[in-house]
Amino acid sequence: MGETPALVATDIDGTLLRDHRTLSPRTAGVLARISAQGTPVVLVTGRPIRWLKMVYDQLAEPLPAVCANGAVVYDPANDEVLRADPLAxxxxxxxxxxxxxxxxxxxxxxxxxxxxxxxxxxxxxxxxxxxxxxxxxxxxxxxxxxxxxxxxxxxxxxxxxxxxxxxxxxxxxxxxxxxxxxxxxxxxxxxAGVTKAAGLAWYCERLGIDARDVLAFGDMPNDVPMLAWAGRAVAVANAHPTVLEVAHEVTAANSEDGVAAYLEKIFDVG
CATH class of the missing domain: 3.30.1240.10 (Hypothetical Protein, Haloacid Dehalogenase-like Hydrolase; Chain: A; domain 2)
Known part of the structure; x- marks a missing residue:
């Protein structure tokens, strides 16, 4: 990966959100500034679509989301499902x-x-x-x-x-x-084959972004495929051992705004 990622992908719970499921003003501000600079930010989560509103209400503007562990790719701007891969x-x-x-x-x-x-x-x-x-x-x-x-x-x-x-x-x-x-x-x-990595890869291909240019954050086993796929994989300090093992780097815990702290350094948006 080059110095500046072409896309930022982050898990929500245990990674982006603090322990009480709140998003700090610091984190919301960093994500907004990165998006304003033109770098796509994507939420990649096990959450269903119906659980995104409580996150979107804490952001400056809703962000695209890969939901249900990769089975759904969602565009909140148009309330549109771009792709779904269900179990028949x-x-x-x-x-x-x-x-x-x-x-x-x-x-x-x-x-x-x-x-x-x-x-x-x-x-x-x-x-x-x-x-x-x-x-x-x-x-x-x-x-x-x-x-x-x-x-x-x-x-x-x-x-x-x-x-x-x-x-x-x-x-x-x-x-x-x-x-x-x-x-x-x-x-x-x-x-079979549906993971956070597969859903994110589909979205990145749509934007013409290669895996090596993606920066991804996570904390739990459902994040492992995405972190293994991304060019730069960062675990929060509170992550599951399997995530710490696959990550290239470790940032501070979710309760300490670890994602925001890392992004501030990479994008110089502190």
Missing amino acids: PALLAEVARRLRAEVPGITFAVEISDSRQMRHEAHYPLRWDADHDAIRAVETPEELLTAPAVKLLARAGEQDPDAFAALIGSALRGLAEATHSSTSGLVEISA
Whole structure:
């Protein structure tokens, strides 16, 4: 990578946001100044589209986003999904069949309508936005698998997140992607080949930007493909060990505005 990146890609939770899911004025200001200078800034997140508003409300202007771990590329300026790569119903059914056979007590939810809506089994534990109009329990497990889903979510009580993700990944090898970004045993499943790296690569190709000219920030295992793909990979100090291992550099923790501190030096926008 040259001295100045052609594009900045950053994870949101645990990376850009502080621990209380707030964006510091310092970070918002740095992102705004970089964008104003003409360098694209892209949010690359496991979040669904419906969870972006709380971030956009803290930014000077909404930024393009690669959502649902790469399954959705979103243009907020036009409220338009530029690309979606969901799990087809037949594939969802096979994934669910394998996992029910492998993991006792497993329960599922799906992100549908390009992640604008969520459906879940009755016993699936909702930890966020449970009262949101876009969230609904299905009457039967089969109903969950009738529409294309940009992400399948799996829980089986409290689990060691790394071990549970490894178990799911082993059961689905060659069929689908499994990753995690939580500390509570939530595994996120996408179609084969769908990762943050794949979604970001598609967006960068659209802009004519090569991977070697991308600067990427992350903190959790779902960020690893993106960090391995980017020309310069930076982990925040609070990152998961697998992220620290793949990163080229480490900046300060999310609670200390690590992304902003790094960008201020690279772009001279402090």
